Amino acid sequence: MPRTKKDVVTEFRTAEILQAACRVFAEQGFEQATMAEIARVAGVAKGTLYLYYPSKQDMYWAALGRSLLELAAATRLQVESASTAEQKVHAFIATKLRYFEEHRDFFRIYYSEVGRALCRHGRAARQFDDLYLEQVKVLDQALQHAVRRKAIRPIRTDAAAFALLDLTRSLVTQRLRGLSRASLDEDIEFAFDLAWKGIGHR
Amino acid sequence: MPRTKKDVVTEFRTAEILQAACRVFAEQGFEQATMAEIARVAGVAKGTLYLYYPSKQDMYWAALGRSLLELAAATRLQVESASTAEQKVHAFIATKLRYFEEHRDFFRIYYSEVGRALCRHGRAARQFDDLYLEQVKVLDQALQHAVRRKAIRPIRTDAAAFALLDLTRSLVTQRLRGLSRASLDEDIEFAFDLAWKGIGHR
DNA sequence: CAGCACAATGACCAACGAGTCATTATATCG
DNA sequence: CGATATAATGACTCGTTGGTCATTGTGCTG
Structure with missing residues (x-):
């Protein structure tokens, strides 16, 4: 049974964070982009990013x-x-x-x-x-x-x-x-x- | 009066370091290249680099x-x-x-x-x-x-x-x-x- | 409402690397 | 050769940043 409620929220957050990452990586390039900045743009705390992506690299490749x-x-x-x-x-x-x-x-x-x-x-x-x-x-x-x-x-x-x-x-x-x-x-x-x-x- | 001896040596070192920088920047890209690595390739100590170029950026643009x-x-x-x-x-x-x-x-x-x-x-x-x-x-x-x-x-x-x-x-x-x-x-x-x-x- | 599971947080840590500078080596010259 | 100036060194500092985790917040369920 798919836990719809939770899954939907998770999916939403994942996409939201990815979009913020896209913006920041596009503007700054991989090296200059910081996780702090991505978090700021996504409107979440830095730690939250790591609940959805294991590392900066992974986020980038995503x-x-x-x-x-x-x-x-x-x-x-x-x-x-x-x-x-x-x-x-x-x-x-x-x-x-x-x-x-x-x-x-x-x-x-x-x-x-x-x-x-x-x-x-x-x-x-x-x-x-x-x-x-x-x-x-x-x-x-x-x-x-x-x-x-x-x-x-x-x-x-x-x-x-x-x-x-x-x-x-x-x-x-x-x-x-x-x-x-x-x-x-x-x-x-x-x-x-x-x-x-x-x-x-x- | 041009201090030939000194100038020649300086010019030589400058070129030598620049060549090493070229190699390293080409291989690693600006961000990944480290001053330590450039120094190693140039065969000098890190501090020496700063006698010839004021910063990594300057070296890159040179x-x-x-x-x-x-x-x-x-x-x-x-x-x-x-x-x-x-x-x-x-x-x-x-x-x-x-x-x-x-x-x-x-x-x-x-x-x-x-x-x-x-x-x-x-x-x-x-x-x-x-x-x-x-x-x-x-x-x-x-x-x-x-x-x-x-x-x-x-x-x-x-x-x-x-x-x-x-x-x-x-x-x-x-x-x-x-x-x-x-x-x-x-x-x-x-x-x-x-x-x-x-x-x-x- | 109480209790619980889990999501979110941000202070914190460790690694890293640019740049510095007290010390040491080397070259020049009287 | 000795004195002095200059070049070279690399251990050190210090700011930055990826990643962690104990604490706090939230929403669900019985």
Whole structure:
């Protein structure tokens, strides 16, 4: 029998704390963020945090992981359900831009995590990396297929996939920094246009 | 009268320590790097570091700034001395890829610093940001000129410049992570090809 | 309402690391 | 060589912060 009352409250607190953590990690980065500050933002005492998450690291990975998996799943779904190569590339870019637009705090954490990929740090980072490379692979396979079908010119699809992921991130960054005055849809079309002409449609 | 003997030794020590700092900051990131570790790598005592740099921050910015200015200057020179838009874009990409290939530790620091651009942190970061945006501007102006001359199709040159900078970074990252088995020149041509077709030659 | 189980609290602790400075080593020069 | 100035050292200080836990608060149940 599920103890509904208790479970609901617990779930609520857990989410509430996670949201506060998201905010603080996004603003300060992992190292600069303090548990005291997260507690303050969440409106609870420091000790309470540890009733829901065993450590700062765990909290961080909880904040990052949830959205990361959601985004990865959405991207895979959208890309794989698109029929043509053109639509797949478009779906890849559009899904990510739209998701990040709606989850800005997540993007900041994601962005700073990417920045640390070149410094080695603990096992948990590998999990992030795996998911990151998996996203490249999704796009890579779509491109490989397109090359075989001669829908695009023959290029190094893996390198192109990696580049397109970074291109997408680039546009999101511009938006977040307030450097883009265009609408979201315009930015999506811009990125897609650049990408599609770049990899060479026929 | 320049006290040559003393000055030479001082200069040598300063450089030696800076190199060690570069190594450690590249491997660990700013936060994780400790002065003790830098001292160990440099082969001096911790206190000695403070005879040459007043603080960890200062040391970090010394390590980052020197190369950053050098790269910025080289890029500006190469881009401005190229005559056609095509050559300018090529020069931009090639200069950066070549420089980063030769200064991998610098790239790692640079890369992680870019990742923190979305979290606010002290005045000094603004200096980095200014230089970063200045690089975009160099490319932007070349693209604007090209658009006016109808050498490329009319696009948002600022967004394209930003994207090309990120595309370049993407290729360097792939090389550093060992994901590219191509030669440096091949990667340069690949990036240029993608970029040039993307922005649309005529 | 009394008693109880458990959630919340925040003072506290221990570890860590930036930065200091009294002491020691080294180089220069008369 | 001895005196003196300067460079190098590393044990130490002190503020910070992740994590703990004895105490306090809360709500449920009989």
